[in-house]
Amino acid sequence: MAVRAAVAGASGYAGGELLRLLLAHPEVEIGALTGNSNAGQKLGALQPHLLPLAGRVLQETTPEVLAGHDVVFLALPHGQSAAVAERLGPDVLVVDMGADFRLTDAAAWERFYGSPHAGTWPYGLPELPGARAALEGSKRVAVPGCYPTAVSLALFPAYAAGLAGNEAVIVAASGTSGAGKAPKPHLLGSEVMGSMTPYGVGGGHRHTPEITQNLSAASGEPVSVSFTPILAPMPRGILATCSAAAKEGVTADAVRAAYEKAYADEPFVHLLPEGQWPATASVYGSNAVQVQVAYDEAAGRIIVISAIDNLTKGTAGGAVQSMNIALGLDETTGLTTMGVAP
Amino acid sequence: MAVRAAVAGASGYAGGELLRLLLAHPEVEIGALTGNSNAGQKLGALQPHLLPLAGRVLQETTPEVLAGHDVVFLALPHGQSAAVAERLGPDVLVVDMGADFRLTDAAAWERFYGSPHAGTWPYGLPELPGARAALEGSKRVAVPGCYPTAVSLALFPAYAAGLAGNEAVIVAASGTSGAGKAPKPHLLGSEVMGSMTPYGVGGGHRHTPEITQNLSAASGEPVSVSFTPILAPMPRGILATCSAAAKEGVTADAVRAAYEKAYADEPFVHLLPEGQWPATASVYGSNAVQVQVAYDEAAGRIIVISAIDNLTKGTAGGAVQSMNIALGLDETTGLTTMGVAP
Amino acid sequence: MAVRAAVAGASGYAGGELLRLLLAHPEVEIGALTGNSNAGQKLGALQPHLLPLAGRVLQETTPEVLAGHDVVFLALPHGQSAAVAERLGPDVLVVDMGADFRLTDAAAWERFYGSPHAGTWPYGLPELPGARAALEGSKRVAVPGCYPTAVSLALFPAYAAGLAGNEAVIVAASGTSGAGKAPKPHLLGSEVMGSMTPYGVGGGHRHTPEITQNLSAASGEPVSVSFTPILAPMPRGILATCSAAAKEGVTADAVRAAYEKAYADEPFVHLLPEGQWPATASVYGSNAVQVQVAYDEAAGRIIVISAIDNLTKGTAGGAVQSMNIALGLDETTGLTTMGVAP
């Protein structure tokens, strides 16, 4: 019997990618699609790549419209999920693709988002220690941010294995879809093609506390995070270059062994063969994570690089993966590890 | 029972896209993979986006290696398919993704390809009149060229409906993957990013006789074709801008009606709603064709624009679609009309 | 003694390119800079590539601000130039980079622009027959549109030499800067990277009557123009693929000879050696026009392809070139034929 899913926020990039995945999911039937500012419009005009849904009309995001589904995905602006979720009832699986329920630290939420903290839901990054168990059977899922997905999967094994000192330096470049579909001058094609530019430098990006939360949990001690996000001239993809001081006595072999062990059984995270480095093009449209590690003995640092598709594993694919776990389906159902390349 | 498929030429762009599609095809089991200059290498190093096949080793392209499969796909350089095909026996389905068996006119073959004509196989563009019937049960398929796919689907309804005069002017821009994976200076990223440049201008491109063949068949009379291909700064996609003089008495409504009728039941060709124009991004990685028509009364021309993914519908997706028909499977099995966008 | 120049509309792409050229112009001193919606802002925030002017503050576009200059460049929205120009007095050189004064046919203006026709000024495409003489000493210049520049320079020699029939088919791809700096969803980097899409198909683009005007003047008879503009994934550049039926008896040699003659003494238009084709990257940031011709005997068509930088020769460079002529300076002063490549 099909799982009936509604998508609130179907006109944006996250919503569109989610629909692409749900259309290919053998257990899901797509129900209501909502999008407030675009309510009444056909999806074909807003998401012209989703031809099977071209004739569907967007509705308003109301409890009535979202009622009667097994799963409701929320792809809403930050701060709007809590009000919608509480009207949906405790038996509906609510998968929040926004930030509202990711952080455990209310003070950090308020500092970075400027509004009261709504709470904390099971965190939809199953590869983290303990996360998969918390998702099983849960009716609420907080999908991680795209940067925290790429960075946490790059660095947590080094912290979990006790190899890395408690500071991390992260420089991560993202494709422009991470900035959303609302038109702004600096996101124009004329501005981004041929250009790289940082933003939120110096700790200001909202994903900083989420990264800190994940790495500190893996380490068991507070990890100090320097995070610089960069806008890159590509529509999709995150390449995260992460490093941490190696603890005394660490060897290249120990680093590699920690990653081999951490990812031996993970269906989506691939530690590449030595000598091969992640490329965002290789995971385009896929739920795969490519990871590679190095130990720079001269600099005394462990360097880990990961590549994901920010819209797939970084958002909508992660949401589907978590939905599968929450519903007791095979975790990989409807997801692929093949990128569309070149 | 699974269809066992071999791929000769698995290291190139066409071979890689084919493998991506076959991996998602529920009826196909992937058998031997060959690639002469790369024989002995792991696929993971050559096609890093195909993680499920990363450990597979390429073999030499020999009759022995290709034996024992239900289907053999040939993604070989032009002129090499005939020798391989004749060693495979008449009971194996051979799908040739090269040009060798596309043309009916031996003289045109020799003029454009400079070698003896190998013959003519059923043409793998099922949407053309009569093509689907010829493919059913066939053991040989000639997959069309990427430009002829885009152009023929744009223009044949106008000719079949008797609306267009017998000359056509075509300007089609292609992503760089159409030029293949062999490194050449003009294909370097440094050269192609930010640049558009034509090639094969004035009738010299090898796809010219194939386009002429298809349009003339639709018209019932020889069609004179002016075809200018352009290299565009994108990895995939073809946007074909095609026009022909309208015959006397043609109206915009008649043009639209002809296309609505031609494509009403086609699973992959979508005539867009009026006012919406094809975009290559919308068909990225998909087997869909987006088509739109206009009638320019002042200029007296019918203008038809189509967008395809040159590697999917233009090559590997077209090959799978034809295989499905030849084997009696549902034509759409393993194929999607959803693009990966943005 | 320096020529003192004001720029109205200094915050947009055309204004920015003009300032880049004027800063390098040895005879020009940059005076007032205006930009209504951005008045009061520093140029450094709006045009971060123009470091020498980073501290300059934009003013309102008023007659008082624009008074006291030798030259006033207008980079304003269509329809606003006439009102500003008439307040500037007859002794000031006014160079209008908008469309207001380009067309000779008031009916065509009204049909395409929907407002009363303001008049016709000397046309700033000096390479056209008679245009240079009309610009000499003129106090008013209408800078051509970017597409008409590329297309007219591609086709007028064929018409002027009587080689081409009176219909032309033009497909021209433009970089995104041609669409301006106002943020719109379809111009987002996420949308344009990796995508090509047409617009204004079927004769609807406002540059159609301007192209028709130029080609008809060259031909001496009305030329019927089919013009399809395409948005391409690059920030700058136009590649125009233009063709026309060859008149009876035309030969490839005659075509080439006509172009060699037309451009033998032109400082900015370069007919490329046979076998070499224009590329937009080669004219990036330069005032050069690359042109190549072919005669497709089988199709009976003359094909001419040109590449320009839409912001330089297509707008601001053309404006400076015309200013030079109007002021009696050497036509090439401050301009280059070298592109920034790769």
Added chain:
Amino acid sequence: MAVRAAVAGASGYAGGELLRLLLAHPEVEIGALTGNSNAGQKLGALQPHLLPLAGRVLQETTPEVLAGHDVVFLALPHGQSAAVAERLGPDVLVVDMGADFRLTDAAAWERFYGSPHAGTWPYGLPELPGARAALEGSKRVAVPGCYPTAVSLALFPAYAAGLAGNEAVIVAASGTSGAGKAPKPHLLGSEVMGSMTPYGVGGGHRHTPEITQNLSAASGEPVSVSFTPILAPMPRGILATCSAAAKEGVTADAVRAAYEKAYADEPFVHLLPEGQWPATASVYGSNAVQVQVAYDEAAGRIIVISAIDNLTKGTAGGAVQSMNIALGLDETTGLTTMGVAP
């Protein structure tokens, strides 16, 4: 009286950019152009953007051909400069754009380049302490590497002012032209568009010892450098994201003050206003360096980001700037701080 300049290696990207700058240099006359594998070819076929030199023919790189010039620029593969330079005589200014004479530490040279060390020449990064004086009147100049230019200008003021601890973490993304013009599979447009991928991770890149040399000199103590270069989907530009632990008591004001002081009088290095971040597009084709600083108090790190054009300030522009100093010309002659944008 003009300075007569020869360019050895005129067919590559560095040589092409140098010629573009020299053509615009008012004091330079371009003499012999050489390019071994392309000797005998016209420059127009190899550098189609340099129209003024299209007819020039490349010669062999021999002492005879290079004789009789005031300046000889060497844009040769690493390891070839010494042999050429010693045949040119002590009175000719030799500007080496290769790596041969950059390093002071012979052991580091041999470890990273695998050949005997040729020596050390005055280092062509005039903004470094003492560098300008060493260049004045010198007959030999070693032009810095592109990454060391971007990184050293980002970090040396923090070290020179005693603000930063002696380890630095650097992640720098470069456009593809930095990898040169020799065609290799991973540099194909199909591979690089839409993709980011690191290389030389873990200290293996040859620019690591050069960066270490510059930062250690500024610090007065050995600086440990972790350097990760990344290939980015753009033809030009380097964005260097650099950080170092702040020494105790450092404040944001102190950091900013150090950079304001360091760059107050530099013609090419621009510390951006607070709130504005470097973008590679803003320095496209220019000799400018955009720099911005942040102090991340929570992470305890100074973060400095710089943007350059790898071919201009990073190679050919830096070469011309140093030539100007060596010859006693104004340092900015023939160079611009304006980028070609958008």
